[in-house]
Amino acid sequence: MKQHKTNRIVGLIFICSMLVSLLSGFAIADVIWEPEDNFYRAHMEDCTYVNRDYYANGESGYLELFTQPGGKSLGFSENGKLFHVQFSYTLGNEVWGVVEYGSEGNRLVPRSDGDYESAWINLKDTKLKYDAVSFEEDHQAELTSYTGDYSELKDIQNIVIWTFPNSGEISGSFDQIDENFIIDSQYKDINGTLWGHVSYYYASKNFWICISKPTDTNIPAKDLPVIAFNSPSPDADPQPTGNDMTTAIIICVAAAILISAVQIYLSNKKKKKNEK
């Protein structure tokens, strides 16, 4: 009876935590976060999961953001800003990525909390940030199976998690590890420092630890590709692509003002004439 009650309470807590996490948009384990975007929702079957970061690098010095692939221009972001692309969509020969942005003055900036919206960017106007996937592509041949016995990590506290070897980018730490911690491959860099890759450990996925210096938080970034961003022309504001109708709209509004003013003047003149 007591066991039955405990099971019900545990089950209830589990269901509540699942509901709370779903409501708050928080992803547990392998749940993929999806953007709140109309185009994505309508074309999710044709979208590809990306989950990588891209630097704005348009030819004009700015990256243009759109309502949808090939859609209406929303504005521009300065080159060098880092956008997270969750999904991509291929339109003709062009690959587009869905991002989240906010506004700062008259420029758009990457933003994923507070007041933000979704937009699409043409990935030809970006540079992919060198990341763990890039590292694994570049060093596939140098990755070998882990042959150690975890003695370097035994009783070690605060093991530092890195995005990839020599990235200089820490993504967290573990107070202590247990028998579920499995290093599936290792990498020895040119300095002889040994790194271990872990596919999954208590909700953390695809990360690296430095086996030689597991608690060192000061391992600097090394040999990362330097990105040269296109600079904007001085004093030139970026122009939205597509059919720019600004001039035509200004002429129409000016015509409306003029016609109304003349009409009011003529009506008044006629009224005064009739009064006489």
Added chain:
Amino acid sequence: MQIDFVWTLLISLGLTELMELGLAYILGLRNKKDFVLMAMVNVMTNPAVVLLNALLTRKTGLNHFLIVAFLETAAIVIEGAYYKNYAEKISRPFLFSLETNAFSYTVGLVISHII
């Protein structure tokens, strides 16, 4: 600026006409010529305010509140001047202009937040 901005201008003008003429009726205006005058004055000011608001916000990076304050004040003054010169039954033209513009702006703001 693309074709859909024309829709923005038309919707904004339509809603403004509806709200301001409606308020004028509630405030006791019954003169048909004054209603026509109001409608024409709104055709003069509303698209210009919406267009300038969009252009100044995008091109200058000025504080949006300042842009709106400047444009709305200009619209109130121009409309008030037209009512003063041409209206038959609008007794306090500038106050009337302030009331109708404040009403349409506030309702417009509420609608845009709901949408």
